[in-house]
Amino acid sequence: METGNDTQISEFFLLGFSEEPALQPLIFGLFVSMYLIAVFGNLLIILAVGSDSHLHTPMYFFLANLSFSDICFISTTVPKMLWNIQTQCKVITYAGCITQMYFFIHFAGLEVFLLTVMAYDRFVAICHPLHYTVIMNPRLCGLLVLVSWIMCVLNSLLQSLMMLWLSFCTHLHVPHFFCELNEMLQLACSDTFLNNLVMYFAAVLLAGGPFAGILYSYSKIVSTITGISSAQGKYKAFSTCASHLSVVSLFYCTSLGVYLSSAATQSSLSSATASVMYTVVTPMLNPFIYSLRNKDIKRALKRIIGVPAMHGTIILRPEMRP
Numbered sequence: 001m002e003t004g005n006d007t008q009i010s011e012f013f014l015l016g017f018s019e020e021p022a023l024q025p026l027i028f029g030l031f032v033s034m035y036l037i038a039v040f041g042n043l044l045i046i047l048a049v050g051s052d053s054h055l056h057t058p059m060y061f062f063l064a065n066l067s068f069s070d071i072c073f074i075s076t077t078v079p080k081m082l083w084n085i086q087t088q089c090k091v092i093t094y095a096g097c098i099t100q101m102y103f104f105i106h107f108a109g110l111e112v113f114l115l116t117v118m119a120y121d122r123f124v125a126i127c128h129p130l131h132y133t134v135i136m137n138p139r140l141c142g143l144l145v146l147v148s149w150i151m152c153v154l155n156s157l158l159q160s161l162m163m164l165w166l167s168f169c170t171h172l173h174v175p176h177f178f179c180e181l182n183e184m185l186q187l188a189c190s191d192t193f194l195n196n197l198v199m200y201f202a203a204v205l206l207a208g209g210p211f212a213g214i215l216y217s218y219s220k221i222v223s224t225i226t227g228i229s230s231a232q233g234k235y236k237a238f239s240t241c242a243s244h245l246s247v248v249s250l251f252y253c254t255s256l257g258v259y260l261s262s263a264a265t266q267s268s269l270s271s272a273t274a275s276v277m278y279t280v281v282t283p284m285l286n287p288f289i290y291s292l293r294n295k296d297i298k299r300a301l302k303r304i305i306g307v308p309a310m311h312g313t314i315i316l317r318p319e320m321r322p
Contacts, residue, residue, distance in 0.1 A: 013091060014081070015176070016176075031081065034281070041284065043071065045291065046064050046068060052296070055300060058121050059122075060296075062117055063290060071283070072103070073283055076100055077280075078279075098163060105155065113206075114145075115214065116210035119214040122241040123221055125240065126240065159202070166188040
């Protein structure tokens with residue numbers, strides 16, 4: 001096999017989690033279940049937001065975009081892995097690998113930006129409630145989502161184009177279940193200094209920057225909530241951002257844990273297994289986190305699946321006769 005960026009003959013082999021034949025049906029069934037739950041759950045969130053006029057607010061507009069991003073995010077990696085298990089073929093073409101890498105970087109970055117935008121929305125709602133409808137107008141909401149998409153497209157395009165300039169050795173076995181950027185750089189035979197520099201710079205700028213924005217927003221939110229006199233008011237204010245805070249913690253803790261553990265153990269198998277947490281588990285759990293404690297979402301979901309909503313309680317008492 002020739003080296004270089006000649007895409008006509010280049011192929012990669014995704015090793016996945018295990019080569020044991022007895023474990024393949026178990027892995028296939030597990031990931032099919034998680035994938036279907038994630039896609040179906042996020043699709044229900046999108047349908048609920050789109051069909052209920054009461055949910056046509058900035059918070060639910062961003063939530064629908066996050067659900068769409070979750071569907072795309074998990075769809076960049078899991079279907080190809082399931083196909084490889086089913087066909088017992090681990091091959092992915094050079095073009096397919098670069099394409100998968102592009103969309104993975106794009107939707108991972110979009111998750112970060114949307115979570116940051118949602119934190120800003122909660123900051124305005126709690127810290128500036130009287131000006132909320134003026135500040136979070138439809139034009140600004142659309143602009144925030146558009147800027148998020150543009151930033152992610154530019155970053156993923158830059159990372160993918162820089163990958164095209166690298167030369168790869170003849171041993172092209174990827175110890176992962178998808179074409180992860182860092183794993184691909186380790187397989188390159190040519191100098192990857194510039195690629196690593198751009199990758200870490202983008203991680204600090206496009207992941208660390210939004211995370212700092214989220215921390216700042218929640219520091220202001222906590223400061224505002226502590227200033228509320230009544231306990232009921234504090235609970236009501238905190239409940240409006242509890243779901244978002246749970247999703248942010250889940251996404252950042254799992255993704256940060258993956259890269260810290262991989263740097264500490266240098267084990268590709270443990271890194272691939274840990275990557276499941278933020279690439280598969282997080283998109284699967286997000287719909288549950290946002291729907292279980294949200295009365296508006298539950299009401300819209302009940303209407304979609306045909307469960308009548310109970311708006312009141314009628315108590316029938318027997319007539320008292322003398």
